[in-house]
Amino acid sequence: MRKLLYSTLWITGLLCCTISCMEEQDFDQFDDLRVTPTLSSGIFYLESDEETINLAGPLGSFYFQEVTFEAFNEQYVAERLIEGTMTYQIQNTTSKRLRIVIEFLNEDGRVLDVERFDIEANSPDIVEYPVFYGAGGKNINILSSTKSLRVIADNLSVGSSVSANPDARIIFRSGAEFLFQLQ
Template sequence: MGALLLGSYACSDEQDFDQFDDLSITPTLASSIFSVEADEPFINSFTTVNTFYTNTFNFDAFNEEFVAERLLEGTITYEFENTTSKPLIITIEFLDEGGGVLDTEIFDIPAGPAPAFTIEVDYGPGGKPLDILANTSDIRITGINLGDTTSTSTEPDPKIVMKSAAEFLFRLK
């Protein structure tokens, strides 16, 4: 019985709960932002204006002050694939609550068929200011056809595909 008490005593150490103060938690959150597709007949249908696509959508990922204050850095990845016969310009605008433009990304997309390509834009240390992301309320995407409205690609199902995803690093503690 004495050995059992000695074993129990030896296994119970005083716990140090102050270790939590030294803990650093920095999770990475990955998310899709948008995916847009427009086929060549749709692009050709806009004969009086060159803008074939415009859409503004809500992006309140950082509208909570708690979240915005803990954002350390982020990367937004844009992917484009154009199999149409059209050279295009894609403009992406980050808007604040009042509709003011915080930042603009302009992508010159060559006529297809062209291989898909990816562009990464960094925010935070070594990149654009984090305030752009923290203050973004809406994102506006505009597509402009720089070509004609009659030509048609020989590719099957010619279209422009635009996708975007992001990774954000936060400090929780």
Template sequence: MKAVRVLIIILLGFLGVSSCSEKQDFDQMENLAITPTYETSIFYVKAQESIINRVSGLSVFSQDFNFDAFEEPFFAERVLSGVLSYELENTTSKPIEITLDFLDPNDTVLDTESFQRDAAPTATLVRDVNYGTTGKSLDIIRNTSKIRLTARNLGDNSSTSSISDPAIVLRSSAKFTLELK
């Protein structure tokens, strides 16, 4: 019985060594393209109507957000395309205007996105802005170091919405495709 087992093991070993296999081509790595897509939140801003009513004049909010992530060499040298997505909700009793300015390190405006919403009830405004071959120049993204957000009340400072917790809400996210190799 031991002789049969030894013979079977030798036969299986011989078949394993002499089985069909292709020569490995390690030059394929040169033709490999790695292009992952990364998604991230950019900002979330909410202003309640009670706060808007306390502000005199049209300007409700103005804030510069430092955003050096786009300038990082790892990102700037590898970005192929991108989409910035925005959602704007207005449940207040006021028509509003939101402006986003994309600024370089010298505060030069590279691009502007503007949004307007009537007083509530209105649907949520959804906008996707493409960058790259199917949209705006990638240089806008590569050179942005700051985003300036300005909100304006185009109505009055006394009315109040009948909707519970009336507010202006702006959400933004980004999805970028990078070339790693």
């Protein structure tokens, strides 16, 4: 009798487990998964002392450089770019008014976009300028089509003034943050 009771309880328990605790698994959840990684990177850095700026003379260029920008040279990556932010930081402790121009160039050298910064003299605080691309900002195709950046820095002042700061210099740096849709 005991053996029959244990067997009945065992079979009942097994039936309850298979009926109540099991459900069919849905492995199609991966299709609903959306992955949007953010990539941050420094883009370029410009630093110049006041002596170099003075050598360029009044209204002369003291810096000219074309920087390769290959962040989106793979079509797979360029097509999945959702939005981006280019952030520029400027600190000028020189006695010079300056202008820095960044041109975004496509593979043919055609200008896609221009960022222009007129910088006042003796501004020791770091000033930050974010520029948004994508929803609510500039056209995202500017970033995905850019192959190089042309950076030009001009002296808008005379070529002989000297700052009271013994280590007077302009520091201009940029960085970027990009958001991608992988799935």
